[in-house]
Amino acid sequence: MKNRDLSLPALLVTVLLWASAFVGIRAIADTFSAGSLSLGRLLAASIALTAIAWPKREPLPTGKSLQLIILYGVVWFGAYNVALNAAEQDLDAGTTALIVNIGPILIALIAGVIFKEGFPKPLIIGMAVAFAGIALIAISTRNSSVETASTVGVVLCLVAAVCYAIGTLSQKVALRDTSPVMSVWLACLVGTVVCLPFAPQLIDELGEASAGDIGWLVFLGIFPTAIGFSTWAYALKRLTAGQVASTTYLVPAVATLISWAYLGEIPTALAFIGGGLCLLGVTITRLKRRTAVVVEPAPTPGQV
Secondary structure (H helix, E strand, O other), X not given: OOOOOOHHHHHHHHHHHHHHHHHHHHHOOOOOOHHHHHHHHHHHHHHHXXXXXXXXOOOOOOHHHHHHHHHHHHHHHHXXXXXXXXXXXXXXXXXXXXXXXXXXXXXXXXXXXXXXXXOOHHHHHHHHHHHHHHHHHHHHHOOOOOOOOOHXXXXXXXXXXXXHHHHHHHHHHHOOOOOHHHHHHHHHHHHHHHOHHHHHHHHHHHHXXXXXXXXXXXHHHHHHHHHHHHHXXXXXXXXXXXXXXXXXXXXXXXXXXXXXXXHOOOOOHHHHHHHHHHHHHHHHHOOOOOOOOOOOOOOOOOOO
């Protein structure tokens, strides 16, 4: 019996968990600094994934696959997390989401050339619509106390976007010979090593953190990281990089709804419109291109 493809449900889980991470990061932003938050989150994820990946006794990847895992472990799990956390200390969430979501555009463009995924019209149009939705959400959530965007914050967001693109594209290749869980587990371990210089800060901040703050840190490690990245890898192994990346345009919209429900932050009308555009855009990317059907003319009498 052929295994059922659960790529779409896996992506929806990823979107929900990654969106919840925005709320979690905001909840403990005053307790943990950018580097220590990244290290704590990756430590929790590594421990959780060790319990899942290690008992399977799956052979460890070697050669090119291992090199790629190390690459995106450093770039995506390590550098991306630190850059994004640091950027959110200077920029409001809307601006951060807007700049970082350049990442899916880069992924679609590069994958279209390198992986020969092409540039299907539904994907390009859908991403444009979804990005417009992100822009509306960014405008609606802009902190009025921030008059101008920090140059450092913008640069950090651009770094995060590039890291996101490099991470996704290198992981896509590594998944040809590696299971999703294994690819995420090893990348988490690599990211943890990269963030080890922040260990003294993490120890100091854990000493002053409340039980609730520590609970949020563990949540970020187990759910958005260990589970969210595993479901992402499952879908990435089966779909094109452009399709998977475009789905993450739903993250800011879902994060807005979670903030509304959990933090009582009521979205503006503009945010609702932006969320609708994100949903519409991602839906458009799922449309299949019509293939022209050539109808052969019926043979005339006597024609062979």
